[in-house]
Amino acid sequence: MLSFRGGIHPPGMKDLVNGRAIESMPLVPLYRVLLQQHIGAPARPVVKAGDVVRKGQVLSEPQGFVSASVHAPTSGKVRGVEECIHPVTGLASPCVVIEADGEDTWVEGLPSELDPFSMEGSELVSMVRSSGIVGMGGATFPTHVKLSPPKDKPIDAFIINGVECEPYLAADHRLMLEEPLRVISGARVVMRILGLSDAVMAIEANKPDAVDVMRREVPGSIRVEVLGVKYPQGAEKQLIKAVLGREVPSGGLPMDVGALVHNAGTCAAIWDACSSGIPLIERVTSVTGSGIREPKNIRVRIGTPLRDVIEFCGGVEEDAVKVIFGGPMMGIAQYSMDVSVTKGTSGVLVLGSRDVDRSSYTSCISCGRCVDACPMGLLPNVLSKLGERSMWEEALSFNLMDCIECGSCAYVCPARRPIVHFIKHMKALSREASAKKRQAV
C-alpha cells in the first residue's frame, strides 16, 4: 500500500465517534467570530457595535491577497469588536461578538442558485475568496491562494485529502460517508478552475466504508486511492510523496512539484460557495475523547463558544484534564472555555487523566526512535538538545525549518522529551530574529 518514510502507529481511537452521524448543533445566544482564522494578513472588520447582521453577511474585509474574510454565522446584533482568546495562539485577538436573534435569517441574495460548471475559473476563484474559505484540515491557508498558482508553476496533479490521520478525529470520515456529493462536486469545481481532467481522492485504509461510498459516487475522472494507515499520512508533503512519488523540495510548496492538495471538508465548502454562494460559516467537527460524556460529530457554526460545544456533548467527565482543539498529535491545548470554534477546528478533544502522560522528561538516551519516526528525515534528538539551550541558529543547520511539527518524534520518545515544544520555541526565536533584522535594514 502507498505510504511514506518514517511515521508512527498511535492507537486510532476513532471508534468513539466514527459510527455517529453528524448532528447539527442548535443556535446558541452568543457567537465570537475571530477575525484572524487564517494564515496571512488579518482581516479588517466592516461592522461595529450595534449593527444588525444577517446570517452569511460579511463581517470583515481581507487585507491583501493572502487573507480571508469572515461572515456572520447567524442573524443578530453586533455587540462589538472585542478582544477574545485565540485558540491557536492563546493570545488576545480581535473578534466580532454577535448576539443571536434566534431567527437565523439569511442575508439578502443567499442562498442563490449558481451553476459552477458554466462559470469561468476566475469567477469561481473569486467566489471561493469572497466566501472566506481556508484549509479546513487545520492549516487554515486561504484556499483561493492555492487555487491561483503563478504561471510558472502549473498544477498537474490534484489530491483530495480524505486521510484524516490524526487519532480520534472522524469529521472528514463522516462527511465523506454522509455527504459524498458535496466533497466530490467541490473537487470537480477545483478541477475546473485548474483545467485538470483527473484527480486522486486519498483515503486511509481504516475508513473502508468511506472508500466504498466514494468509489460508488465518484465520476470516472476521480480515482480513489487507499493509503496505508500511518501517521502523518495526511500531512501534505507526505501525502504527495505517497500518492505521486514526488518530493516537495525543502522550504518549497506543493506547487513546486505541480501538486495541489485540498482537504475533503475544504472541497465541501468550495461546493457550497460556488453552487449557492454560501460562505464558510459552519463546519463538521468531532467532539471526542474519554473526557467528554457524549462524543459526537457535530455541524457547528464558526464562532460557537467552546463552553456551548461541550455542553451540547453532555459536558465533561470527572477526570477530564485536557481540552484540545484539533487532534492529539498536533492539536492545541486550551486554557479557557471562552475560546470559540474557528474554520480550522477539525476536532475538540477532551482527554481524561488516564490518557495524559504527566511524567517529567529526562536526558536523551540516544535510542534513535525519533530519528526513525521523523517523516522529514530530521534529527529530532539533536534539535531537542539544541532547543533545551535555545540554540536556534545551530538548529537551522539541522533543518529546523523543515519540521512539520507532526509530533511523531515526541510521541515515540521514551525519555518523554517535549521535542515539538523545543522546536516551536526555536522557530519562534528564529522568526523574531529575522523580523528584527528586516527592521534594522
Next chain:
Amino acid sequence: MSEGILVSSSPHIRSPEDIGWIMRQVIYALIPGAAVGVYFFGVPAFNVVWVSVVSCIVVEALIQRLMGRPITIRDGSAAVTGLLLAMNLPPGAPWWLVVIGALVAIGLGKQVYGGLGNNPFNPALTARVFLLISFPVEMTTWLVPRPLLVHSADAVTGATPLGAIKTAVFMHGSLASVGHVSIMDLFMGNVGGSLGEVSALALIVGGAYLIYRRIISWHIPVFYIGTVFVMTGIFWLINPGVYANPVFHVFSGGLMLGAFFMATDLVTSPVTVMGKVIFAIGCGVITVVIRLWGGYPEGVSFSILIMNAFVPLINRGTRPVVFGAAR
C-alpha cells in the same frame, strides 16, 4: 474537571514505551543468559548476579542522593547495568570485586557524566575493563562449568576456550596442542568464561526478543557477528594451523553477549541505521584484531569501548537524508 486544565505542547498522547518499559524488556532478554550461567557455575554465580544488581542500584541511589539529583533507580537502568556487569564477570568473582565493579560502572561509567543518556561509554564495560586492568588475577580465574545438579563442594578452575588457543599459539606457535572444543558446548554454554557469555543459544534467544520488541535493530548484532565470521574465516583459510575456525570464533568468548547486549546499548551506539552498520563493522574488526594478534585473548569489551568513542563522529557523518533535500 478534576485537577484543573492541563496546558502543554503537542503531542498530547505518548507511546507507552518509556525508558522503564525498555529497561524491563532488556532485563527479560538477559534472563536466559544469566540463568544458564547460574546453571553451569552454581551458587557463586548466583551470588555474583544479585550482589551486582543490588550494588548498582544502591550506588546509583547513593550518588544521586549525594549530588542532590532526582533518584532514578525506578527507571531500571541501574538494574540493567548490574545484570550486564554480573554477566561480564568471572562466575566465581569475589563479592568485593563485584562491589568495586558496581562503583566503577555507576560512578565512573555513568554518574560522572550526568547520568543515563550522557555517558559516552557503556557503564558495565567500563567497569569490566577497569577490573581487568586492576585485578588481572581475579578477573581471569575461570570456574569449570558443571551442571547445577552435579555441583561439588570445591570449585575447579580452568581456562576459557579463547584463552586456551591464545596460550597455545603463544607457547607453541600453533593450535595443535589445544584439545578439541565442541561447538555444541560453546552453543549451549558448557565452557569456561564470564558468567553470562557462555551460552550463545540463550543470548541469541534474548537478543531475538529485543529485536522482536524493536528495542534494538538487527543491524548491530548481524554486522558485528558477520564481520567477525568473515574476517576470522579469511585467516583460517590462510592458515588453519594458527587461526581457529570462524564458527569457533563466533560462538566463543563474549561476542554474542557483546553483539546483542553491549554494542546495542542505546545510549552509546549511533542513532541511524547507517551509523549502526559502520559502528558494528568497526567493533567486529577490532575484536578480531585483538583476538588474533593482541595481548588479550578476548577483544569484545575493548572493541565496543573504542567504537563508543567514535559514536559522535559516526553520528555526524551519517545524518539522514532530509525530505525534499536537493540531490
